[in-house]
Amino acid sequence: MAWRSCAVLLRLSGEDVLRSSARGGRWPHNFQQRCGFRKAAKKPESKKVEEELVAPHTESSEATLHRRTPAPHVEQHQAPPRGPRAFSRLLRPLVFTVGFTGCSFGSAAIWQYESLKSRVQSYFDEIRADWLEKLRPQKQGDVRKEINQWWNSLSEGQRTVTGIIAANAVVFCCWRVPSLQRSMIKYFTSNPASKAQCSPMLLSTFSHFSFFHMAANMYVLWSFSSSAVSMLGREQFIAVYLSAGVVSSFFSYVCKTATGRFGPSLGASGAIMAVLAAVCTKMPEAKLAIIFLPMFTFTAANALKVIVAMDTAGVVMGWKFFDHAAHLGGALFGIWYIMFGHELIWKNREPFVKLWHDLRTGGGSGGGGADGGGGGGAV
Template sequence: MALSRMIRISNLCFKENILVQKHSSKIKNVRNFRKDRNINEVPKVNPDSLATPFSKTHIDPGKLRVGNLVKPFLFTVGFSGACFLGASIWEYENMRGHAKRMLKKPMKFFKRQVDSGYTSTNAILKELKIWWSGLTEGERVFAPICALNILVFFAWRVPRFQPTMLRYFCSNPASQNICIPMVLSTFSHYSGLHLLANMYVLHSFSTGAVHSLGKEQFLGLYMAAGVVSSFTSYMYKIITKQPGLSLGASGAIMAILGYVCTQYPDTRLGIIFLPVFTFSAGAAIKFIVGLDTAGVLLGWKFFDHAAHLGGAACGIFWALWGNQYIWQNRGPVLQYWHHLRGSIK
């Protein structure tokens, strides 16, 4: 499969690791500075202008207990299994729907006449249909994922929604809501640059990954890897006693990147601002994994490197073993579902 046409990387995707103490200390320093100096000498800096939704969030390190990992672990196993089970059933239903359409082919001409009469009265729907039909299969999967991420990004801008966003759209191993955020944080970005970088990388690799996996298996891997990466982040934060909130799609995106780079290691990749400088996909994933490993061992705190490693490991595993030994052996599940659905009529 030729992937060189669709792959260009401008920035490595990243998952924000927000240390709430850091933001709080900034605001405290500004307020102390205002008190200690004469009011005429103080720069006109409004402390509230430095505030973010995370500034008032306090996480007690004492709540980071190993026992807190039991529930997320069970959720990760159950959710990942449900993702691939749902992907298998979705694939079956798509095949079943295609078979039904083929059986009803004599009625296709009449239906087309009715549809054309409807779409001709609505130019916008017609244009959308033409645009959608011109997309590749990978772009059709990417578009709704990107739309969800943009919707959540704008939800962060509504002050009324921010308490809910903090509760459900940031993963935090010390939170009372510990499982649902493992999924929802995968679609959550507070920084516009963070969102842009992640969506660019996902768009670059989605076409090749969907072509290789199919849209059903691709989405199953994407969703499962997002939860696996959140669980990996939980483990790291609890072991190192480092409280913090994490959000972003990069754990799931790292799984797609890991899969493509492992499945097609000889594919040439490039940096968009340095088109003459290219490197193999195999070398790229080794460098990224090495960088995130260094970040974990050295305690770098700007990115959630543990989440990156969890996502990359998920994608590499699926390329080496998962697709062959798990997905290809889903026959009993499909047979059981077919028995429940009955014959095509």
């Protein structure tokens, strides 16, 4: 089956790296203008204040100067630490990465359990809805019905990633609101030198400043969603996607700290690289093609090798156009999960689900096995 999604296979629309112009943490002037930041013009000092400045330093003159011209509060930006102290700042992101990954897969296991329990009831509800639909008079031009028909025509994978695409679109619109710029830079760009280190590791996965960057990433996610969800299952796919976003951000943190090249990054490319790498690892003989050159096809295994090689070269040589470390971290996570992670994490979820079943039913007996039923997405 030929894939026509890979406008990104050779350049997976990497995470935009918004580089700061100095180690003091200041943003480039053109970025400040785009984000609505302006440097306040200096007010001319009065002649009287100038006379007081050159006057002898008596207690009264100093008190008068302090009372008339209070010193403005200037936020001091210290250069990021280096050496062992710099790597000690990665302890919190490491704990957050491990904890968030565990919570993601635990929540996915509970979500699958609840979905299996409600499947029988949903089956009878659908039969009843179909029966009522036949009795109900048909409406011409019913917009809601057309939307339902379109939604039902989508694959399970496409329906799964629709929410992810919508979240990215909302965050993209928030970047256009001037009053939100400071909050967006603080929480929706990941930077190991920032005070907010942990939450941006996840939030930056849904953040795009450029429309082309977002469109390319979402197109690839949409194209690979059907195969990825059919391979992993809806719940496991969401856990892998979110975990890959955090893992790729942590990989970027480590690389930036090791090289001393700090700067904020954003984009879903790290998580999407994990999805792409997982599909290519599981189906290495699948045929892929570049969207604008559909006549040239290549295997998924070869495409994955080229992508990993390019991102590795970008990390070693210090290329700054993309966040190659995040790309590489996402790809390695996707490969690792298909080869080892599924057996290590997902297939050992039954004790956790049984514990949840006992808590939910008050310790009653009954089937609570995690591996029974569909939706598990065995790899």
